[in-house]
Amino acid sequence: MTARIKNFPGVSLSEKDFEEGKILFVHDELKADYAWDTGIGIGAYLAGLKRGVILGVRCGHCRKIVVPPRTVCEWCFHPMDEYVPVKDTGMVNTFSLCYVTWDVKRITEPEIPAVIALDGASALSETSVIMGGIMHKLGEVEPKQVKIGTRVQAVWKPESEREGAITDILYFKPI
Amino acid sequence: MNERVAIVGVGWSGFRPRTPEVSYKELIYEAAVRAYANAGVDPRADVESFVTVAEDFIEGTSIFDEYTPDQLGAALKPVHTITGDGLHGLATAYMLIRSGYCDVVAVEGHSKASNILTHPNIVAYAQDPVLNRPLRLNTHFVAGMEMHRYLFETDTTQEQCALVAVKNRRNALKNPLASYAADLTLEDVLNGAPLAWPLGVRETAEHSDGAVVMVLASEKKAELLAEKPVWIRGIGWCNGSPSLESREWGSVPYLQQAAQMAYQQAGIRNPWNEIDFAEIDDTYAYKELQAMESLGLCDAGQAGALVEEGATEMDGELPVNSSGGSLGVGYMLEATGLMRALEAVLQLRGEAGQHQIEDAGIGLVQSWRGVPTTSGAVAVLSN
Structure with missing residues (x-):
C-alpha cells in the first residue's frame, strides 16, 4: 500500500477463485511433433559423432574449416563437400554458469554451457573472436576454475550407447 | 523511387511428397543457388536485402527468422x-525496391511438410482457442462449410467442383515438377472418400516438400541482369474477418479487395479479356471456382459453367492452373504463392516446356493461406 492509501478498494483474486470456477479461463496445450531430416551436412556430423569423430567441412574457396559441417559456406556461399575430422580437444571460447535448469528449477551447482573452439577448425578471421566450434557443456570441473581459454577435451559416451546425436559427447573436461 | 520492378531470377528444389535426403536448409540452398545463377547475381555482393516467409509452428522453431540467412x-x-x-x-x-531502398532483393519460401508429424494439430492451432478449438473439429470443416454455402448461394454443383480436380491433376501430367499428376475421370473424383461433406478427399490438395527462391530487381538493374524480365505490374493483399461466427461464408470479399488493389496498379479493367492465364488457389477444388469469381474473371456462379465448357483448360480461352495447381503439384505451405508465381514466370518467359501456353503475356497469380484463414494475395505479372 502507499502512504496515503491503506487499503485498495475491491476484492483481490485468489487461486481458489480459479479452482472454483469463479474466474473463467480456457486451458489448452500444444501437440506439436516434428522429425527433422538432418540432411547431408548435419547428417554426416551426427554419423561422425556415433563413430567418436567430430567432423568439419573445408571450404575450398575461403579455406575455412567449419564445424558443424554444412553444405554451403555461410561466408562466401560456395558449396562445401570436403569433410575432415577435427580433434576432440580445444579451447573455451565463451561460457556461462547457469543456476536455472531447462525446466526452470533453481540449482546450486551450475550447469556450464560453453562454445569450444576445436583444434583444427579455423578462426573466422584474424581479427574475429568467433570461431568454428562446438556448442556443448563442461563437466568434471569446479565452476570457479573455468576461464575463457581453458583447454578442454570431449568425454564420450561408451561406443555401444552412442546413437548419432550431439549428446554422444557427454561434456568437455579440462586437460 | 523505382517505377518498375521485375523478377529476374527463379530457382526451385524438391517439389516431392518427401525429401528425406536433405535438410530444410539444404532444400532452400539448392533453390537459392538456382535462382542466383538464373539471375546472374552473387548473393554476397549483389543482393541487398532478403525476405523469407515462414510460420514458427510449421517449422517447429520459435523466431524462425534466425534460421534463414546462412543458406541464402x-x-x-x-x-x-x-x-x-x-x-x-x-x-x-516489391516495396523494398519500389521505394528506392534497394535495387536487388531475394525472396524465399519453402515447405518441409513431411517433417511435421502432427500437422492437423498445428493447423487446429489457427482456430480461436476459446470459441472454436474446444469443439475439437478437424480444421477441414471450415472448407466443408464454406463450400456448402458457396454451392447453396451460387447453384454451383459438386460435379463442377470435382471437374477442377480432374483438370488440374491432368495438367500436372505435363509439369515435371508436379507430384500428384493423374488422369482421373469425374466419377473417380466424386467416388473418393468424403472429407468434410460436400468436400471430398480427392478435391483436397496433398502436401509437397520444396523451396522457391526469386530474385527481384529495379528496372535499371533488370535491364543489366535479365534477357527476359518478368514485370510485377500490380500486387495486392487483404484479410477478411477471422471470426467463423460472422464472416461471409459464400463469398470471399477480401479476395475481391486484394484483386482490386493489384488490378488498379496494373491498369486491368476487364480481367477476363486482358489476362492470358491464371495460377490461383485450388487448395480445395471449389476454391478455384470461388477465386475465379472473386477475382472478377466471371460473375458469381459462372465459374462452374466455364470449367464445364473447357474455357479454363490449357487450350481454353483463359487457362487456369496450367501448372496443375496445388491439387496437381502439391500444397507447399508458405511456398504456395511462390510456386504459383514460378509457373507464371516460366510461362511469361516461354520456358514452361510441355505445359507452355501460347502467347502468354499477362498472368494472374493468387494465393490463400488455407483454413481457417481469410487471407488473399494477388499479383499481376507480365513479360
Whole structure:
C-alpha cells in the first residue's frame, strides 16, 4: 500500500477463485511433433559423432574449416563437400554458469554451457573472436576454475550407447 | 523511387511428397543457388536485402527468422521473415525496391511438410482457442462449410467442383515438377472418400516438400541482369474477418479487395479479356471456382459453367492452373504463392516446356493461406 492509501478498494483474486470456477479461463496445450531430416551436412556430423569423430567441412574457396559441417559456406556461399575430422580437444571460447535448469528449477551447482573452439577448425578471421566450434557443456570441473581459454577435451559416451546425436559427447573436461 | 520492378531470377528444389535426403536448409540452398545463377547475381555482393516467409509452428522453431540467412547467402545482411504466404513476401520485396531502398532483393519460401508429424494439430492451432478449438473439429470443416454455402448461394454443383480436380491433376501430367499428376475421370473424383461433406478427399490438395527462391530487381538493374524480365505490374493483399461466427461464408470479399488493389496498379479493367492465364488457389477444388469469381474473371456462379465448357483448360480461352495447381503439384505451405508465381514466370518467359501456353503475356497469380484463414494475395505479372 502507499502512504496515503491503506487499503485498495475491491476484492483481490485468489487461486481458489480459479479452482472454483469463479474466474473463467480456457486451458489448452500444444501437440506439436516434428522429425527433422538432418540432411547431408548435419547428417554426416551426427554419423561422425556415433563413430567418436567430430567432423568439419573445408571450404575450398575461403579455406575455412567449419564445424558443424554444412553444405554451403555461410561466408562466401560456395558449396562445401570436403569433410575432415577435427580433434576432440580445444579451447573455451565463451561460457556461462547457469543456476536455472531447462525446466526452470533453481540449482546450486551450475550447469556450464560453453562454445569450444576445436583444434583444427579455423578462426573466422584474424581479427574475429568467433570461431568454428562446438556448442556443448563442461563437466568434471569446479565452476570457479573455468576461464575463457581453458583447454578442454570431449568425454564420450561408451561406443555401444552412442546413437548419432550431439549428446554422444557427454561434456568437455579440462586437460 | 523505382517505377518498375521485375523478377529476374527463379530457382526451385524438391517439389516431392518427401525429401528425406536433405535438410530444410539444404532444400532452400539448392533453390537459392538456382535462382542466383538464373539471375546472374552473387548473393554476397549483389543482393541487398532478403525476405523469407515462414510460420514458427510449421517449422517447429520459435523466431524462425534466425534460421534463414546462412543458406541464402544472407548472413550479415538485412533479412526479415514474414508470417505470410510467398506472395506477401513478393509484395514486401516489391516495396523494398519500389521505394528506392534497394535495387536487388531475394525472396524465399519453402515447405518441409513431411517433417511435421502432427500437422492437423498445428493447423487446429489457427482456430480461436476459446470459441472454436474446444469443439475439437478437424480444421477441414471450415472448407466443408464454406463450400456448402458457396454451392447453396451460387447453384454451383459438386460435379463442377470435382471437374477442377480432374483438370488440374491432368495438367500436372505435363509439369515435371508436379507430384500428384493423374488422369482421373469425374466419377473417380466424386467416388473418393468424403472429407468434410460436400468436400471430398480427392478435391483436397496433398502436401509437397520444396523451396522457391526469386530474385527481384529495379528496372535499371533488370535491364543489366535479365534477357527476359518478368514485370510485377500490380500486387495486392487483404484479410477478411477471422471470426467463423460472422464472416461471409459464400463469398470471399477480401479476395475481391486484394484483386482490386493489384488490378488498379496494373491498369486491368476487364480481367477476363486482358489476362492470358491464371495460377490461383485450388487448395480445395471449389476454391478455384470461388477465386475465379472473386477475382472478377466471371460473375458469381459462372465459374462452374466455364470449367464445364473447357474455357479454363490449357487450350481454353483463359487457362487456369496450367501448372496443375496445388491439387496437381502439391500444397507447399508458405511456398504456395511462390510456386504459383514460378509457373507464371516460366510461362511469361516461354520456358514452361510441355505445359507452355501460347502467347502468354499477362498472368494472374493468387494465393490463400488455407483454413481457417481469410487471407488473399494477388499479383499481376507480365513479360
